[in-house]
Amino acid sequence: MTAEIIDGKAFAAGLRAQVGEEVAALKARHGLKPGLAVVLVGEDPASQVYVRNKARQTVEVGMASFEHRLDVATPQAELLALVERLNRDPEVHGILVQLPLPDQIDTAKVLDAIDPAKDVDGFHVINAGLLATGQKAMVPCTPLGCYMLLKERIGDLSGLEAVVVGRSNIVGKPMAQLLLQANCTVTVAHSRTRDLPGVCRRADILVAAVGRPEMVRGDWVKPGATVIDVGINRIPAPERGEGKHRLVGDVAFEEAREVAGAITPVPGGVGPMTIACLLANTVTAACRAHGVDEPKALAA
Numbered sequence: 001m002t003a004e005i006i007d008g009k010a011f012a013a014g015l016r017a018q019v020g021e022e023v024a025a026l027k028a029r030h031g032l033k034p035g036l037a038v039v040l041v042g043e044d045p046a047s048q049v050y051v052r053n054k055a056r057q058t059v060e061v062g063m064a065s066f067e068h069r070l071d072v073a074t075p076q077a078e079l080l081a082l083v084e085r086l087n088r089d090p091e092v093h094g095i096l097v098q099l100p101l102p103d104q105i106d107t108a109k110v111l112d113a114i115d116p117a118k119d120v121d122g123f124h125v126i127n128a129g130l131l132a133t134g135q136k137a138m139v140p141c142t143p144l145g146c147y148m149l150l151k152e153r154i155g156d157l158s159g160l161e162a163v164v165v166g167r168s169n170i171v172g173k174p175m176a177q178l179l180l181q182a183n184c185t186v187t188v189a190h191s192r193t194r195d196l197p198g199v200c201r202r203a204d205i206l207v208a209a210v211g212r213p214e215m216v217r218g219d220w221v222k223p224g225a226t227v228i229d230v231g232i233n234r235i236p237a238p239e240r241g242e243g244k245h246r247l248v249g250d251v252a253f254e255e256a257r258e259v260a261g262a263i264t265p266v267p268g269g270v271g272p273m274t275i276a277c278l279l280a281n282t283v284t285a286a287c288r289a290h291g292v293d294e295p296k297a298l299a300a
Helices: 008-030 045-060 076-088 107-113 125-132 141-154 172-181 196-201 271-289
Strands: 035-041 064-070 094-097 161-165 185-189 205-208 226-229 233-236 245-248
Touching: 008 045, 008 141, 008 271, 035 045, 035 076, 035 271, 045 064, 045 271, 064 076, 076 094, 076 107, 094 271, 125 172, 141 172, 141 205, 141 226, 141 271, 161 172, 161 196, 172 185, 172 205, 185 196
Parallel strands: 035 064, 035 094, 161 185, 161 205, 205 226
Antiparallel strands: 233 245
16 A cells, blocks of 8 residues: 655645635725735845745735845844834734844744734744634644645544644644644654654654654554655755755655555645645734634635
């Protein structure tokens, strides 16, 4: 048995199309155009590519895109002042400050300064608390994308055993909260977990988000399980030439696909879902800000 490949790229394209339809409907019915502001401090090459993609996709779905590029030496006070202006701007419904930030800036302070209602990354402590208590929150984009892929693949998740490997505030913890809300039995595992392979083998749903290349081996996977690989790791690929690299996930893909029922590839699995969910969150934020019914298809 070879696992079904979960095509995140195709699902994300469908989600973006759905976002585009919702944006058009908001404009037609309410004269409302959702707006996303992205702030980039410095010139990190990966961040620049990511920000460019976000801006392009924001415009493609019919939303307003506001880009703010600041010098790498920008003082913290100047960045906080910009965030405050964006908080007050009625045309901006979502604010995203691209990470990582330069050393002179306290990342936590900046994220905490974003209005939780405009925190489309879902990183604010208030959104984390709302999610943990089962209330209406802005859900971090990557876990939201994983959750959507699971719902599409499995349907009702109720009663399934889920193991999330990784306990970060960005992926692991919010992923566990979403699975709990879907009535899964959830274990959050990590580097200190005793018998990690044995814990993973119990999982009907296995989410790997540790940032360690191919750490989860094929014999850690329960036969027929659904495996969501969040990892994106660059490893040397001398077979492609000197100095070349290739992308791999946190799961040993070729091994796991021989055992799992379904699995996300890297690249082309979870990655494309992140920006699509950012756009969905911006539409949700705009609807909440204007007291308009939010589209259920775009939420967890």
